[in-house]
Amino acid sequence: MIFDLSRIAANNGWAMALTGAILVLLGLSLLSLIISQLHKILGFFENQPKSLPVEEIKPTQQASHADLLNDLEATVTLYQSLTAGLGERFDLAQLYRLAHKDQLPHPHLTLRTLRENGFLIASGDGTFSWKNA
Amino acid sequence: MELALDFLKNTGFAMADWRYLMMILVGILFCYLSIAKKYEPLLLLPIGFGIIIGNIPFFKGFGLGIYEDNSVLHYLYFGVTSGLYPSIVFLGLGAMTDFSSMLARPKLMLLGAAAQMGIYFTLLSALALGFDPKESASVAIIGGADGPTSIFLTAKLAPHLIGPVAIAAYSYMALIPIIQPPIMRLLTTRRERLIRMPDTERHVSRKELVFFPVVGVLLCCFLAPASIPLLGPFFLGNILKVSGVVDRLAKTASSAVIDTATIFLGFTVGASTQADVFITPKALGIFLLGSIAFSIATASGVLFAKLMNLFLKEKINPLLGAAGVSAVPGSAREVHLTAQKEDPGNYLLMHAMACNASGVIGSAICAGILWSFMMG
Numbered sequence: 001m002i003f004d005l006s007r008i009a010a011n012n013g014w015a016m017a018l019t020g021a022i023l024v025l026l027g028l029s030l031l032s033l034i035i036s037q038l039h040k041i042l043g044f045f046e047n048q049p050k051s052l053p054v055e056e057i058k059p060t061q062q063a064s065h066a067d068l069l070n071d072l073e074a075t076v077t078l079y080q081s082l083t084a085g086l087g088e089r090f091d092l093a094q095l096y097r098l099a100h101k102d103q104l105p106h107p108h109l110t111l112r113t114l115r116e117n118g119f120l121i122a123s124g125d126g127t128f129s130w131k132n133a
Numbered sequence: 134m135e136l137a138l139d140f141l142k143n144t145g146f147a148m149a150d151w152r153y154l155m156m157i158l159v160g161i162l163f164c165y166l167s168i169a170k171k172y173e174p175l176l177l178l179p180i181g182f183g184i185i186i187g188n189i190p191f192f193k194g195f196g197l198g199i200y201e202d203n204s205v206l207h208y209l210y211f212g213v214t215s216g217l218y219p220s221i222v223f224l225g226l227g228a229m230t231d232f233s234s235m236l237a238r239p240k241l242m243l244l245g246a247a248a249q250m251g252i253y254f255t256l257l258s259a260l261a262l263g264f265d266p267k268e269s270a271s272v273a274i275i276g277g278a279d280g281p282t283s284i285f286l287t288a289k290l291a292p293h294l295i296g297p298v299a300i301a302a303y304s305y306m307a308l309i310p311i312i313q314p315p316i317m318r319l320l321t322t323r324r325e326r327l328i329r330m331p332d333t334e335r336h337v338s339r340k341e342l343v344f345f346p347v348v349g350v351l352l353c354c355f356l357a358p359a360s361i362p363l364l365g366p367f368f369l370g371n372i373l374k375v376s377g378v379v380d381r382l383a384k385t386a387s388s389a390v391i392d393t394a395t396i397f398l399g400f401t402v403g404a405s406t407q408a409d410v411f412i413t414p415k416a417l418g419i420f421l422l423g424s425i426a427f428s429i430a431t432a433s434g435v436l437f438a439k440l441m442n443l444f445l446k447e448k449i450n451p452l453l454g455a456a457g458v459s460a461v462p463g464s465a466r467e468v469h470l471t472a473q474k475e476d477p478g479n480y481l482l483m484h485a486m487a488c489n490a491s492g493v494i495g496s497a498i499c500a501g502i503l504w505s506f507m508m509g
Contacts, residue, residue, distance in 0.1 A: 003261050011269075013260040017253035020502045027356045027498055028246035028491060034348055035341075036239035042340050 075110060076119050080130055089127040092120070148190035152408035160184030160403065172307035173463070176280060176399050180303060183403020199404045210401045213295060214288050218398040219281035220366045225391020226281075226461075226493065227370025228383045232345055233337040235487040240441075241453060245491025247437030248457025249499050251276030251430025255422050256503070262418060267291050270503040272419050275302045276426030277496030278309075278458035284402065285363060286500040290507055297416040299402040301423035309463040312424070313431050313455050317471050320435045321451050325442075326475045328450040330484045339375070346372040353498055359508075360501025367497065430458045434488070449484075456485035459492035 008014055082098040083090050092111060099107035114120045120128045141147055163181025167174035187206075191197045199206040212218040235242060252273045259269035271287040271294050283302040287295050305312060318326075346368035354361050373383040405411075434454030442448045456468045465485035472479045 002263070003258075004263070005261055007263060008257050008260045011260050011266045013257050013266075013269075016266075016503075016506050017257050020256075020499065020506065021250055021253045023356065023502050024249050024495055024498050025243075025246045027353060028242050028495055031349060031352050031494070032239040032242035032491075034352065035236050035242075035345060038236070038341050038344060038348065039335070039338065042338070042344065046340075 072113070072117060072119070076114065076130070078104070079110070079114065083130070089123055089129050091126070092128055095128075143192045145190045148192070150190075150408075152412050153188045153190050156188040156406060156408045156411065157185055159406075160188065163403075166307065173303060175395060176303050177307055179396055179399025180300070180403035183400040184300075184406050185403075186400075187404030187407050198407060199401065200407065200410065206401065206404055209397055210405060212394070212397055213284060213401050213405070214292055216285045216288050216362055218394045218401075219285035219288075220362050221394035222281040222391055222398060223363050223497070224366035224370040225386050225388075225394065227346075227367040227372075228374045228387035229391070230367075230371055230374075230461075230490055230493070231486075232371065232375075232490055233342060234483045235490045236337045236341055236345060237335055238484060238487045240445075241449070241484060241487040242491040243441065244434050244438055244454045244457040244488045245459075245493075245495045246457070247454060248430045248434035248488075248492055249277060249495045250433035250437075251426045251428070251458070252496070252499050252503075254429045254433075255426035258425060259418075259422055262422070264415070264418070267507050268294060268415075270507055271298055272422050273426060274298075274496070274500055274503065275305065275419075275423040276430045276458075277492075277499055278302070278306055278427060278430060278460040278464065279493060279496040280306060281398070282363060282459070282496050282500045284398070286504060289504055293410075294415070294419065295402065296405040296407075296411050297419040298423075300406060301420050304420075305423055305427045306460045306463060309460055309467050312427055313464060313467050314471050316428055316431045317435060317452050317455050317468070320432060321439075323475060325439070325451050326472060327479065328448050329476075329479050330450055330453075330481060331447070332480070339377070342375040343372065346375070349494065353494060354501075357498050357501030357505065359504040360497045363497040363500060364494065367493070427458070431455045431464075434458065450479075450481060453481060453484055453488050456488035457492045457495070459489065459496045461489045461493060462486065464492075465489045 079095065079099065082102065083095055086094060096107050096111060099110065104110070111120070115122075115128075119131050121131055122128055160181045160183070163177045163184060165181075166172040167177035167181060187199060193201070196202070196204045197206075198204060199210050201207060255276045256269050256273035259272045260266065264272060267290040271283075271291040274283045274286045275298060277283065280299065280302045284295060284299050287298040291298075350364055350368040353364050370383070370386050373379050373386055431454075434457035435451050436454065437457075438449055438451035438454035442451065450472060452468045452472050455471075456465045458464050465482060465488070468485040468488075469480070469482040472481045
């Protein structure tokens with residue numbers, strides 16, 4: 001076996017080697033580029049349909065906290081859900097603790113507002129009930 | 134008495150010559166290396182035992198040998214010559230491969246491409262040494278350090294060389310701990326070997342893992358359609374694994390299916406090294422070129438990593454380039470161990486596995502490209 005470079009040219013070796021090397025580099029570079037972006041592409045498609053309901057829900061939730069005192073009906077509904085397990089008559093301190101536990105904003109101020117607006121009615125024995133209950 | 138003498142003339146003892154005995158010794162050596170030294174035992178043991186069986190001299194015409202029509206070995210060998218076993222092995226490999234490391238570090242894929250340069254360098258060397266183009270391509274693919282790929286391409290282009298090519302490919306894969314470390318140390322400075330790679334990479338989601346086989350097979354097979362028989366089953370095996378909906382199939386592909394194919398592949402490739410067919414000057418040339426191919430592949434991966442470092446802000450450890458050859462997980466383990474010799478706290482295994490996985494894809498693409506060139 002004698003090493004003869006002319007055989008490479010005679011068999012189109014240089015072109016095959018160069019083209020082959022470029023093709024494999026190109027192919028894997030492209031694949032590398034695609035997989036580096038794959039999570040972003042998937043993330044884009046994942047977020048698209050979900051973004052609408054999320055956007056709709058979030059402002060509502062924020063409003064229910066921030067504008068609690070301005071929207072008394074919503075506040076009543078929220079606080080009525082807290083007293084559902086306490087019975088028809090309940091102690092304000094109990095309601096205060098539940099509101100505090102659920103991290104509702106300004107529970108003391110809210111209870112005072114609900115009383116002043118007649119939503120919470122004193123029973124005379126230290127307990128309270130809801131106006132429409 | 135005459136009958137007994139005739140029988141004795143037809144025994145292996147009477148027909149054996151030095152070539153058969155030498156090959157049987159090679160087979161015993163392979164068995165020894167796989168059992169005692171644990172060098173690639175999954176492959177070297179069936180191959181070694183196949184070499185022993187394939188080199189038991191026999192009376193030609195009985196339909197016993199692997200090259201004789203209607204012999205059992207010949208039927209089993211069909212899985213090699215048709216490219217069936219390599220495809221099945223790739224299916225199992227896909228079901229065993231975890232691409233999350235590669236998906237988290239896509240830039241390391243380039244090292245898998247760079248390490249394939251050994252293939253093209255060897256193609257030129259083989260042509261210059263007088264191999265015809267199809268034989269040259271078959272010898273060159275040894276540089277991919279991927280046994281099934283080498284066997285597949287050789288079966289398609291130069292079936293008469295399957296034995297030497299397969300033996301060379303698997304021998305050099307088994308010799309990774311001896312071949313690669315000196316090259317890695319020669320081409321890198323201590324400072325480079327001490328480079329630590331970031332541990333924290335982004336989390337790869339299940340969706341990415343599921344999408345990757347689809348994207349991978351489309352891109353790679355559109356680029357080199359001749360790689361479909363290898364990459365098709367490979368990515369199929371992977372999607373079986375990552376989809377999570379066909380665990381039973383994935384488990385079977387990664388155990389019983391790949392094991393069965395590996396046994397028959399190794400055994401018949403070993404048996405195909407029949408001394409009168411195997412021991413030729415070309416086989417010696419293939420062993421020589423195979424070692425060059427493997428060394429160049431390692432070197433080109435390391436050098437490309439150094440080249441990348443010229444442009445990267447966050448440097449990569451150039452040792453990782455050596456894992457770009459597709460010998461999974463041998464070369465990744467060797468990179469890791471070489472780095473740990475300099476700094477025991479440097480863990481490169483996962484990064485090296487990313488290069489390894491890329492190397493598997495790269496060498497299969499190269500096989501497809503070379504096949505296309507030779508058929509064109």
